Amino acid sequence: METADHHPRVSERRLNMRLMAYWQDLRGTGPHAPIERFDSEAVVDLWPHCFTIVPAPDPDKATFVHVGDMIAADSGLTTVGLVVSDIPADTLLAKALHLVAEVLKVKYPIVDSGEFTDHLGRPSLYRSILLPLTDGRGSVGLLVGGARCKVLRAEGQPSA
Template sequence: MQVGQTVVQAVSRVVDGADALTSQICRDGLAYWQGLRGDAPLPWREAIDPAAIRSLLPYTFLVDVVDRGRDFRYRLVGTDIVAHTPHDNTGLLLSEIDAQGTQSQLSALYAAVTADPSPRFQRIAYRTRLGLRSWYETVVCPMSAPDSTGTVTTLVGWAEHFHQPIGSADE
């Protein structure tokens, strides 16, 4: 989301099945995470194989949990996500990003996944300066480190953006 855009709706929920997701990218990301997890409570961050999710990489983000969920650092932000934000947030703490407009919703989402380690999805609808009604869907999944005793240390997620001209027949 760019500066000057207005959030008009935000929804965040636990994923109770892939059919709750609109985005095929988010569905594929969730299926990948579920495959990594197997029977374990949480998959390890090191289990991610970029070659296995090559088509999802532009829509993928990795977030380090900082200070047990008091903040979050973007480790990786896919190119499609970067194209829809004012800056490449890779390496930044969520608390350092002030031009995005959705920090409070993202902070709440990331904190919820960290506190109750289950996948959650979020949809945020907004209106742009360019006359588009836009929204994005994201799914965020918890991961741990081998030595973390099941504590959420990393979040992996996928996001897809959608745009529609305001005043179109589908409005």
């Protein structure tokens, strides 16, 4: 959706594949990827399309540590002080979050994709990934997510 020089276009598949490969590198030969090994600089070109949340006993109260500029813009949101319950259902970020409970349960990344109508009423396709990072006790202490969307061309309109 954007092609600003400082945020090169990142395809949906490439985003998911690169984040998954990074998670697998962090995990090494163990069952989980530890939080302490995570470094956003390792995926700096993807970071505008990513978010991180700290899980909470009430999933709606999980807090965002980071919401990238591009995913916030694609969701029509500002990023100050967000909790999961603040996210409108018709946004890319909401689509990327809907499998949080499952990722927390299985402690393994989940890739998702589908179609939705965005906050501006446009039909869109999305792809997302949620990556669990564990603390020293094996509990998920941070979720890293990435998502991209593509607005579908309306019938009768020329492609750009």
